[in-house]
Amino acid sequence: MRFSGWKVIKEGLTGNRGWSAHWRDAQPKPEYDMVIIGGGGHGLSTAYYLAKNHGMTNIAVLEKGYLGGGNVGRNTTIVRANYFLQGNSEFYSHSLKLWEGLEEDLNYNVMHSQRGLINLFHSDGQRDAFARRGNMMVNQGDDAILLDRDGVRKHLPYLDFEQTRFPIYGGLYHPRGGTARHDAVAWGYARGASDRGVDLVQNCEVTGIDIENGVVKGVQTTRGAIRAKKVGIIVAGRSGQVAAMAGRRLPIESHILQAFVTEGLKPVIDHVISFGMGHFYISQSDKGGLVFGGDLDFYASYAQRGNLPMKEHVMEAGMTLMPMIGKAKVLRSWGGIMDMTPDGSPIIDKMEGIDGLYIDCGWNYGGFKAVPASGWCMAHLMATDRPHEVAAKYRLDRFRTGIGIMDEEGTGSQHNLH
Amino acid sequence: MRLTCPVCGERDRREFYYMGDAVALRRPDPEAGDAVWDDYLHNRDNPAGVTRDLWQHEGGCGAWIVVTRNTMTHEVLETALASDVKGSVG
Numbered sequence: 001m002r003f004s005g006w007k008v009i010k011e012g013l014t015g016n017r018g019w020s021a022h023w024r025d026a027q028p029k030p031e032y033d034m035v036i037i038g039g040g041g042h043g044l045s046t047a048y049y050l051a052k053n054h055g056m057t058n059i060a061v062l063e064k065g066y067l068g069g070g071n072v073g074r075n076t077t078i079v080r081a082n083y084f085l086q087g088n089s090e091f092y093s094h095s096l097k098l099w100e101g102l103e104e105d106l107n108y109n110v111m112h113s114q115r116g117l118i119n120l121f122h123s124d125g126q127r128d129a130f131a132r133r134g135n136m137m138v139n140q141g142d143d144a145i146l147l148d149r150d151g152v153r154k155h156l157p158y159l160d161f162e163q164t165r166f167p168i169y170g171g172l173y174h175p176r177g178g179t180a181r182h183d184a185v186a187w188g189y190a191r192g193a194s195d196r197g198v199d200l201v202q203n204c205e206v207t208g209i210d211i212e213n214g215v216v217k218g219v220q221t222t223r224g225a226i227r228a229k230k231v232g233i234i235v236a237g238r239s240g241q242v243a244a245m246a247g248r249r250l251p252i253e254s255h256i257l258q259a260f261v262t263e264g265l266k267p268v269i270d271h272v273i274s275f276g277m278g279h280f281y282i283s284q285s286d287k288g289g290l291v292f293g294g295d296l297d298f299y300a301s302y303a304q305r306g307n308l309p310m311k312e313h314v315m316e317a318g319m320t321l322m323p324m325i326g327k328a329k330v331l332r333s334w335g336g337i338m339d340m341t342p343d344g345s346p347i348i349d350k351m352e353g354i355d356g357l358y359i360d361c362g363w364n365y366g367g368f369k370a371v372p373a374s375g376w377c378m379a380h381l382m383a384t385d386r387p388h389e390v391a392a393k394y395r396l397d398r399f400r401t402g403i404g405i406m407d408e409e410g411t412g413s414q415h416n417l418h
Numbered sequence: 419m420r421l422t423c424p425v426c427g428e429r430d431r432r433e434f435y436y437m438g439d440a441v442a443l444r445r446p447d448p449e450a451g452d453a454v455w456d457d458y459l460h461n462r463d464n465p466a467g468v469t470r471d472l473w474q475h476e477g478g479c480g481a482w483i484v485v486t487r488n489t490m491t492h493e494v495l496e497t498a499l500a501s502d503v504k505g506s507v508g
Contacts, residue, residue: 240464251460253438254489299436302466302489307419309432342460400456415462416438 003107022187023067023194028201028223032060034382035219035228037206037242038235039063041072041182041368042360044189045375046234046382047198048106053376054383057197060228062221064205068186071236074304074336075368076259076281076293078272080117080177081142084133087393087406088345089140094390095373096142096176102372108188110180111286117177117272118147118155120321122166126276130172137174145173155271158324166277166320177272179283185371209245209357216356232358232382233351237302237337239361246357251342251399253415256297256335257365258306260314262328264288278317282325290328292318296338296365298416306335338365342399344418345406346370348377348387349396358382359396364418422497425479433477439463440470440484443504466490472500 001020011018034050036043039061050056063069081096083089098105099112121127127146134144148170153161161168194200201223208220209231218227233242237254265288274281282292294314297306311333319326341347341362351357360378363370377391387394398404399413411417419431439462446454463469467490473483482500487493 238466240462241466244463249457249461249463251462253462253464254466300438300464300469300471300489301492303492307431307492309430399460400452415460416436 003109022191023200026060026194026199026201028060028062028204028221028226029199030225031218031227032199033058033228034230034232035059035226036061036232036234037219038233039067039190039200039202040070040234040236041068041186041189041371042236042363042374042378043232043234044068044186044193044200045371046232046360046378047193047375048189048196049375049379050383051193051196051198053379056383060199060201060226061193062204062206062219062226063200063202066202067190067200068183071336071338071367072186072371073183074259074334075182076283076291077179077182077285077368078117078177078281078283079112079180079369080174080272081140081369082117082119082133082137082144082172082174082177083408084136085406085408087404088408089136090390091373091377091394092369093140093142094376095370098372098376099180099369100176102188106188106192108184108191110184110188112178112180113286114176114178115271115283116155117174117274118152118171119174119274120152120171120276121169122277123169127169134172143174143176145175147171147173156273158268159322160320163320179272179285181286182368189371189375206242206245209242211246211354211357214354216354230356230358230382232360232378234360234378236339236361236363236367239339239359243351243359246351246354248351250359250361252339252362253300254302255299255338255340256301256303256306257293257338258297258310258314258333258335259291259293260311260330260333261285261289261291262325263331265290265328268324273321275317275321278313278320280314280317280321282318289331290325296340302337304335304337306333338363340364340415340418342415342418343405343407343413344409346374346394347396348374348381348391348394350381350385352397419492419494421473421483421485421494423475423478423481423483424497424499425481426475429475429478433475434473434483435476437472437474440472440503442472443484443500468495
């Protein structure tokens with residue numbers, strides 16, 4: 001089934017009876033060339049690019065719940081390429097370029113909206129840091145414009161500019177930044193992979209990884225044993241448990257990150273905005289809800305729900321920045337399990353010492369925008385056994401050697417600081 | 419979530435600073451080598467279930483506390499002064 005404007009009109013006029021399921025709900029076979037553990041955004045995009053870029057189609061994606069039921073369905077949907085450090089900068093730049101062609105590539109409406117991202121700054125020091133970041137973004141070939149206070153006012157007249165505590169000095173404007181419909185990204189990749197022959201197996205929890213003499217032989221699952229020559233672990237917050245099945249410990253601590261959405265409102269916030277003094281970010285969904293979030297709850301958790309102190313903090317930050325949202329009613333809040341690394345940057349690498357085992361994890365609180373490039377690079381690594389050039393610095397051993405630590409926030413490479 | 423400081427009693431989570439896994443109580447020998455220090459500094463069991471982590475009652479008495487709690491439910495099972503726990507860890 002191909003989507004097109006013509007198809008939408010035809011189905012609209014004939015009772016919408018011609019739509020079919022977007023992907024096959026496959027039964028697991030006893031053997032594949034490759035198995036991907038985890039049917040979230042990153043796992044599905046990896047399977048899609050393995051099929052599309054490398055012609056590998058004898059692949060299964062094993063998901064313990066339902067496709068896209070983890071973090072890809074629980075984020076604040078922001079897409080951006082405003083990274084500073086070499087290693088991150090080229091990776092996210094590549095990802096944004098993939099986003100820009102994604103709908104055409106997938107023939108799927110992921111509602112990618114480049115509405116522009118504005119990171120506000122509130123002091124001279126922050127302005128300097130953002131000017132430097134903007135220059136790095138421009139050097140990478142992406143877009144960044146340093147706005148002064150009046151420049152911000154033109155875009156965002158409704159902010160509280162007059163306050164004395166956190167005066168708005170300006171903002172770093174990233175016009176190509178924006179949002180996308182998170183679920184549709186998972187569904188689009190699932191459909192693309194499934195159409196190319198990849199088996200997407202739901203309700204199939206991996207319970208063991210078979211390794212003989214340092215070589216991967218397959219996995220044990222709740223739906224039987226599956227043999228495979230190569231296995232990719234792409235399970236975000238659950239990376240620690242799955243790596244333990246291969247006898248490995250990871251530099252990952254799983255933390256809770258909350259997000260919130262209000263009732264649907266008429267269009268009021270056109271951009272993605274982040275508050276430089278309180279870790280608060282907000283955008284408005286096409287349905288009208290204000291989607292916003294803040295910082296981690298800051299303690300290890302798998303609960304997928306947060307605690308009240310961080311809720312209060314996020315609401316306070318929102319009210320400080322834009323008092324106009326004060327009467328909006330919060331409909332829902334939820335939490336995702338973030339796979340936090342000590343330096344805040346991800347890992348796409350082979351599992352050293354185990355042939356055929358690969359891992360893609362450590363996306364911290366920024367995994368959604370990385371979905372296309374993460375899949376692209378993980379597929380490249382699994383198919384060729386060489387890291388892709390834009391993900392070459394995402395090595396697992398950087399923590400042991402201390403070489404190539406990418407502490408984007410400059411807070412120190414330590415677990416409780418990101 | 420509320421934590422019981424062994425010195426001050428039950429207090430709001432906001433009075434406490436979170437340090438992370440209680441692995442910090444088992445600091446290796448300075449000459450133990452790369453792999454041991456990598457394991458100590460970075461690698462974590464990261465359990466989905468009962469864990470032990472270190473908190474400091476920074477908004478109160480300043481004591482370092484080992485908290486035994488469940489990461490799936492946020493239930494707090496036990497708290498003890500780190501100075502007492504450290505003596506019993508090899």
